[in-house]
Amino acid sequence: MGGLRLPVLPSPLEEIADARLGGRGVRLLLKRDDLIHPDIPGNKWRKLRGNLDEARRLGHDTLLTFGGAYSNHVRAVAAAGRLFGFRTVGVIRGEEHLPLNPTLRFAVDAGMRLTYLDRTSYRTKSSPGVVDRLRAEFGAFCLLPEGGSNALGVRGCAELPAEIDRPFDVICCSCGTGGTLAGIAAGLAPGQRALGVPVLRGARFLADEVDALQRAAFGVNSGNWTMAYDFHFGGYAKSTPELARFIADFHDRHGLALEPVYEAKLLYALFALAADAFPPGTTVVAVLNALADRAFRATPSPT
Incomplete structure (x- = not known):
């Protein structure tokens, strides 16, 4: 466990010199959100911070969430x-399943109580019937949505561009639930744009999710974001030898072990799109929420 130190913002910004981009006149900056905190890095902290403040304001002493x-x-x-x-x-x-995997063992060691829903019930996890049963079992709680993507979480992510x-x-991020992209895009200055790289197969529904999250948080769709849907490599938590080679090559070039579910797909997309999506002279920021050699080694939940 990463200890009791507080999360640290702003996260560092690092420039990556890579001839594959430099030769096209494109600069790449990495927003190292993976360094915010060992156990609550990146968009996890940005989404949670406002929700924690709201839970405290409402007098809750218990948080309940899904995953x-x-x-x-x-x-x-x-x-x-x-x-x-x-x-x-x-x-x-x-x-x-016992013994617990490392992710759930960490959670239990941190004091979390676990309960389980079969996959059919889980599809209706936010319904009044399911939530009422959970309240009967655990008492009053502040409910955090799966992935932390709600209006408060989106507003937290919107603070990132100002750092x-x-x-x-252009600023780019990987996408699972769309909350991170919704927030980042809303925080941009005029003339800047955001690009999301979904890691799910068949993820075109995420455009509606991002729209809904922006409207819930800010009342309007910012209109300055797009998505590149073709870099899922087979679907969530799926990979291919091509992606594995990219990860190994990036590590050899830059000494960073890219997390394979989200961040490797993000960086692969940026390099693949560089020739067509980024005119010469473009400066691109890629937001890294976790690295493979840091605390988040297991398969992540949607971002």
Whole structure:
């Protein structure tokens, strides 16, 4: 466990010199959100911070959230509860399997109580009937959505662009639930744009999710974002030898071990799109929420 130190913002900004981009006149900056906190990095902290403040304001002492057995969101909520003095409950999709995997073992060690919903019930996890049953079992709680993507989480992500102290044209992030992209795009200055790279197969529905999240948080769609849907490599948590080679090559060139579910697909997309999507002279910021050699090694929950 990463200890009891507080998350640190702003996260660093690093320039990556790579001839594959430099030869096209494109600069790449990495927004190292993976360094915010060992156990609550990146968009996990940005989405949770406002929700924690709201839970405290409303007098809640318990947080309840949802996720799969390898959910990094569940892991982060457990860590945040330990750090900020909340009791935590994780509602896990599927059946209990013992011994616990490293993600759920971490959560339990951080004080989280676990319960399980079969996959059919999990599809209606936010329905009044399911939530009422959970309240009967665990008492009053502040409910955090799966992945942390709600209006408060989106507003937290919207603060990221203002931390960047160098001029840039495009900012890019990986996408699972769309909350991170919704927030980042809303925080951009005029003339800047955001590009999301979904890691899910068949993810065109995410455009509606981003639209809904922006309207819930800010009352309007910012209209300055697009998505590149063709870099899922088979679907969520799927990979190919081509992606594995890219990860190995990036590590050899830059010494960074890209997390394979989200961030490797993001960086692969940027290099693949550079010739057509980024005119010469473009400065691109890529937001990294986790690295493979840091705390979030298991398959993440949607971003």
